[in-house]
Amino acid sequence: MDSSVLLTVMMGIGQIESAAAPAKESAAGLLALSIGISVLGLVCAFFLAKWVLGHSMGSEPMQKISNAIKEGAEAFLRRQNRTIILLAAAFSVVLFVGYGFIRSHREFDPVATTLELAAWITLSFVFGAACSLIAGYVGMWISIRSNIRTATAALSSVNDALRCALRGGAVSGLLVVSMSLLGVGGLFALVNALSAVAQTKIPLLIVGYGFGASFVALFAQLGGGIYTKAADVGADLVGKVEAGIPEDDPRNPAVIADLVGDNVGDCAGRGADLFESTAAENIGAMILGASLAASAQKAGMVFSVGIVGVMMFPLVARAFGIIASIVGILMVKMDKEEKMDPMQALNRGYYVAVVLAMIAFGGCTYWLLNSPQAPAAWWHFFLCGIVGVLTSVAFVFITQYYTESKYRPVKSIAEASQTGPATNIIAGIGVGLECTAIPALVMGAALLSSYYLGKSTGLPNSGLFGTAVATMGMLATAAFILAMDTFGPITDNAGGIVEMSQQPEEIRKKTDRLDAVGNTTKALTKGYAIGSAALAAFLLFQAYMDEVRQYAGKSLESAFPIDLSKPVVFVGALFGATLVFLFSALAIRAVGSAAQAIIAEVRRQYASLPREHDMIVFPKDFKPDYGACVDIVTKSALRRMVAPGLLAVMTPIAVGIIFRVFITPDDTLIAAEAVAGLLMVGTIVGIVMALFLNNSGGAWDNAKKFIEAGAYGGKYIKGPDGKKIKNPVHGAAVVGDTVGDPFKDTAGPSLHVLIKLLSTITLVLAPLFI
């Protein structure tokens, strides 16, 4: 996407060329401002990393555990990256051969030879893939070094631990957001320097960038997601349920694999995912801004800083958002007595970031989107930004409502656990299916209100730019959100290290407090990710449709309805919906199979241990073989990520190419239209399905925690003979939690990537469909 978006960015630049010199200077100035702030973000990330790494690494037993996690995570990431690099290399060969040798040159191609086209598209794909790999790797690198330091800090104070975990997460957040701004610009400069192609055509050559990033993000999220949940499910089922030992108990052979999983799933996968999406959404707004300003100028309307100001608006607004996020992150601290809820401390920082970002946003709209001929424009767009912020706040509240134990949904799941696992599952699925409704209403309201706010600015065709500005508003504090997201696995790991190194109860309580907050932030950021994906979807559709028009030699204003009442388009849409279901099936089943392999291994290790009252009595000298579990799950996850990944990549390609048989002289774009149907309905169903999977999983998780906190008797109850026995209500809740694991941490987050991948892959391959 990132790339396609460039399309009109470039159109904007093309227009700048022909415009007066001052405009060009202000372009350079605004670009320098944005890039300067991005570099500031990187520098800030560097100092935060230095601050975190300067903390103590604690005692030797803690380090031993931390090192085991580090080794496991790095070994998995190395092997995963090898697999992904192989797949990406194979795909770049396909791309190069497809564009260079199979597809023949057409009249409206941006360059003169098929080979040059193939070379640039393939290069940008490779560059995007590489950036994505780096973003993922850096996220995990800092995360596996922050966990031990957070654990050590917890020995002295919750405040230190909180700041250590958040700042560790912020390194990854700032890096991803800043790098995504810089990456695309670099590629653009490179093509500009080495090729003779007109600037306005460059975007068509570098469309591969976004696709490369999503390609890697998809496999990283799938592989990491399968790993983390297979290990988690395996560890829970035999550890907690069968052996009756607590979470993160060192006697559980799968426990290190479980802790490794938090890093490779949540950090590495999510980092790559968000790298890709921030870049995409940035440039999506730039493309629309450039074409909006150009057609406004045609209609005699001018902007205070010219076309370029409108085009650069998203970058400038995002840059100020980085500053706001940094201030917010630095503001997070506990009260002196450390009695407040750490979530409250995080929320305070977040609200500071949001308020600052909105003030800056308002300033930017007045500065860059102000036209004397359309005096309402700037504040209409400012309202669009507010709509975006309100949408993200609404998503946060909705997610909390459906996944926190103080509200009805989680309580109803806990209540249903009294009648066993079956009613627990039925209740959880009911909650998950239900929770899609209010977010859909919010999304619909946000999309339509920002569209109509944009449309009523007095500028021509400015509705879609309104949705783009709303997306910008929502994403203004993306760096803060990402920091909160990575906060989750860091605190989870810190808790694990404290538990496994058998620290005193009071220390565990401190890390438990942070861990609970981490679970909440992880759930919230998923809601946020889905909300922004929905708002941004429209930019991405538009980019695809513009690209199809360009390659077909049609004007950007020509009609290209995606008419669902044509059978071919309807079938494309049906395949889009089915793709989401099948993809989720493969992701969930992968976790199930890999978890069974781990369960078998743990049972093997436990088989000879003595038992009493259905509970294992561990000998003092019992030493579990952690390495065997890590190894089994690594192999399993890597083998099983390939099928869903390839399915996602191949389906739109197959539809686009096979449906070319339906092309007639009256309807030359029917294959491209069917792909658009697949893309749009796939996006809708992907959003709804991801909401279902994320929130049902989160609700099951917290229903279990609610019972563990004492509801319905807690974990253990008194048996008929007065002895402590496992509470069947808790057992039922654990079943739900386990089912929810692959929902919320494998299939759900992978769907976020799938949605964006559908957009980027159709962009790259659009020329093959017409």
Next chain:
Amino acid sequence: MDSSVLLTVMMGIGQIESAAAPAKESAAGLLALSIGISVLGLVCAFFLAKWVLGHSMGSEPMQKISNAIKEGAEAFLRRQNRTIILLAAAFSVVLFVGYGFIRSHREFDPVATTLELAAWITLSFVFGAACSLIAGYVGMWISIRSNIRTATAALSSVNDALRCALRGGAVSGLLVVSMSLLGVGGLFALVNALSAVAQTKIPLLIVGYGFGASFVALFAQLGGGIYTKAADVGADLVGKVEAGIPEDDPRNPAVIADLVGDNVGDCAGRGADLFESTAAENIGAMILGASLAASAQKAGMVFSVGIVGVMMFPLVARAFGIIASIVGILMVKMDKEEKMDPMQALNRGYYVAVVLAMIAFGGCTYWLLNSPQAPAAWWHFFLCGIVGVLTSVAFVFITQYYTESKYRPVKSIAEASQTGPATNIIAGIGVGLECTAIPALVMGAALLSSYYLGKSTGLPNSGLFGTAVATMGMLATAAFILAMDTFGPITDNAGGIVEMSQQPEEIRKKTDRLDAVGNTTKALTKGYAIGSAALAAFLLFQAYMDEVRQYAGKSLESAFPIDLSKPVVFVGALFGATLVFLFSALAIRAVGSAAQAIIAEVRRQYASLPREHDMIVFPKDFKPDYGACVDIVTKSALRRMVAPGLLAVMTPIAVGIIFRVFITPDDTLIAAEAVAGLLMVGTIVGIVMALFLNNSGGAWDNAKKFIEAGAYGGKYIKGPDGKKIKNPVHGAAVVGDTVGDPFKDTAGPSLHVLIKLLSTITLVLAPLFI
């Protein structure tokens, strides 16, 4: 739908009026032929009923149980019908007031006053609702009288029992299919006789008929579905799992409620559902046939029996299908030694019906669709019919693959049960999500191949008629399929009666054989219903779009793309997808809550019983209170069917009316277009979701049966002390089966109705959206 379709039927008749007299005569002749065969179907149903009712009702203990079921079912249906009649009455007031007093008269309205319009639309709604109620009631009436006779017949021979159950089902099948042909015709004749309106405009007045039928079908299916599964889940969870007693054991207080549920859910609900859909699909094809033939005639092409022949083709083909079904039903019998699989006997009858129907179908295409100017037309349409038949065969095989224990999917669920209920659930959900893919491919292939076969006939605009003919082919043997569907609950009940009246083991084995077949046929007919809904969807969309054009005063040839790239349409589509999720949530949750009420009641009745080794030891004189359970579940089901039902009805209305705010002079149909987006994407997601729910539920059910048949140790294993204990693998499989119950018998079948309701409600209310 049924009604809208009439629209062009009437256009056809209008053209007949102006055509030569011989054409009119042939219309009367063809109509007489179809009606004659329909009446033959009704007569045949009467004799089959007489045949079934002539069988012995067995011993007194059996009759006691049968009477308890009959009373429970009739009491529920009476109370349900009272609720539905109240809801329908309220809605008809809304319809009448909305059309008569709120909406103002428009230029293109079919009649001169709003009051007349309101009166006819409301009357047809009421008539449709009444027919649907009757169809449902008759289906259940014969079913609760066939069960005892099937059970008694099983005392002497499997063959007798098989034929008793199938013919009992066939009564309902023939009645529904024949009545649906006769009902619409009667209404048409009534309007024609009493009103001065032009015949071509009549369909616009009787559009309420189909909606009335779906309105009732929706609540009947929801109420029955919630009842049956709440009782089933409740009975299973406390009976099988907690108390460890077999299915249908008389000591289970919920067992009568469970047997009642099979009747009110599967017979009454399904009868109403299929009544509505066969009528809809019939007339959908007629409307397209009439407009096809009319435009062919304009282009100088004539048919051997004229326009009227093309228009009447669906009725004639369906009529011959009834005969083919009757022959097939009469052919079903076992071999002399009764060693064959009863499924084989049913299949033989089905194949006879299919082959006969196809021969007649080919004859009809040659007779009625033959044009000397387009010599390829008739055999192209014949091939479309074959495509339809092959599609239904493909659906049968796919459903078998995903839900029978000889294949991988069910085996994988059984295998996953070894590691507990959580992995069983994960595996089942994986299977359910996965099983959507191949049906989507088949549907896509069928839709596109019949569309392009139709398009290449040489006739103008005949693509959509090709899909209609494929639907006709698929539905040719609908009466047989419906008979097989009702066969399920009859054999299930017969097994229950045999079990509860404590007949000898060998008799139980006979009814178990039939019960297993009944489970398969129920699963197969669900696949068939979804396949035909998908194929028919296109007719229904077209009818809606034609109606919008008519009320907007546009020609039927004018462009009306449903453009998903417009934000308003996209949001409509998003709401369509979400509606399916929320509706499923409410249906599933209703079962969960009602089941918990039953579980609490059974636990209350069991509370004081002595236990040994975690199993209840029943005193000899234990008398469960069946009535209390029947009463609780009746109240619960009726209360909980209202919310999902109203949601389904109100959502499209709300979108259509609220989205009128987006109407602009450039885009007067935007609200109607958004509703079309909701309708189409809702249909897609509804189909895929129904496949997921039906097949995962079926697979879980059979995985449990597979284990009960001995896999992984069977129901009981030897404990450490040598005593018989419950097998935890079976326990895990029962959890999956229980979760699947509301999926496959409440939410899934209700979605079939929802899909069609969306079409009919949008048809009735289309004038309010423009």
